[in-house]
Amino acid sequence: MISANDIRQSHERIKEHIHDTPLLNSESINALAGCEITFKCENFQKVGAFKIRGAINAIKCLSKNELKNGVVTHSSGNHAQAIAKAAKLMNTVAYIVMPENAPKVKVNAVQSYGGKITFCTPTLEARESSMKHLQKKTSAVFISPYDHPDIISGQATAAKEMLEKIPLNVILAPVGGGGLLAGTALASKYFGNDIDVIGAEPSGADDAYRSLKEGKRITKQTPNTIADGLLTTLGELNYSIIKDNVNEILTVEDYDILNAMRLIWERLKIIVEPSCAVPLAAVLCNKEQFKGKKIGIILSGGNVDLDPFFNDFL
DSSP: OOOHHHHHHHHHHHGGGSOOOOEEOOHHHHHHHTSEEEEEEGGGSGGGBTHHHHHHHHHHTSOHHHHTTOEEEEOSSHHHHHHHHHHHHTTOOEEEEEETTSOHHHHHHHHHTTOEEEEEOSSHHHHHHHHHHHHHHHOOEEOOSSSSHHHHHHHHHHHHHHHTTOOOSEEEEEOSSSHHHHHHHHHHHHHSSSOEEEEEEEGGGOHHHHHHHHTSOOOOOOOOOSOGGGOSOOOHHHHHHHHHHOOEEEEEOHHHHHHHHHHIIIIIOOOOOHHHHHHHHHHHTTHHHHTTOEEEEEEOBOOOOOHHHHTTTO
16 A cells, blocks of 8 residues: 555655646636635646656656666556656656557657657557567566556645645546546545545546446446546556545546536636546536535646647638
8 A cells, every 4th residue: 555655755756846736716616516616737737737746756766777778658648748758857768659549739748858659559458568569679667657656656746735735525536547546545545634535537438437336447448538638447556546545436428528628718717638627527517416515626637739729720
């Protein structure tokens, strides 16, 4: 089990390399939701997402000997960017397997940090098999996007920062592979005060929801959702933490995700990606459950491909 001290040490290890991201709220969103929501803005984080926390923590835990052949991972985008930037920080090379339909903005960011990309078909099986082939070829150290204690304890620092500043009744985070939700659950357990922890997931990629309902980890799915950052399957370590420390997982439709994303753009005046808007969608779709409570939502990232908005004009 990842301890409170593990998370504290992770925070000390990474804090000089990350932002202590701001907390925002909106009176109009609160009125619409019927509760008091505070947003932890990891869309303002370095690389535009919380993923840099776990990536830097994991890479800084490696020895010089382990780093000499570089690191390798697979990711649809935000973890890829984070590993590429963290590897550059530690003067090593990052080999990244990305699905061929990964958002262009995320691909460009990985390349700008010096990451060496190998594209694959957009399935988890293809990502993992391509990564294993690349690892065998390069002897690089594999850093999981989510299923690793150093990744989870790094991601936990986002909720730790939030809970050190404000009291909450409930905290929500999106769930894909489960690194952020597992970390949030542990941070809430160690640094919160009787807080409910709720995961939010697209109905088109609901393996975490089904895993908790069925009492076993669902390992295969064919995801179909606009939330491209949540297309992965729940990790093994993540599942073991989530099943014991998360109250429930709520699912929402893509239509609700887009409405929540638009609401954040319009009312908070900040850019978030679809995956990031899933927790707010869950609150808005379940207003009675959250009525009158103090809610914390981790806005996981803001890496949106804006080309479709401007192609008709440029």
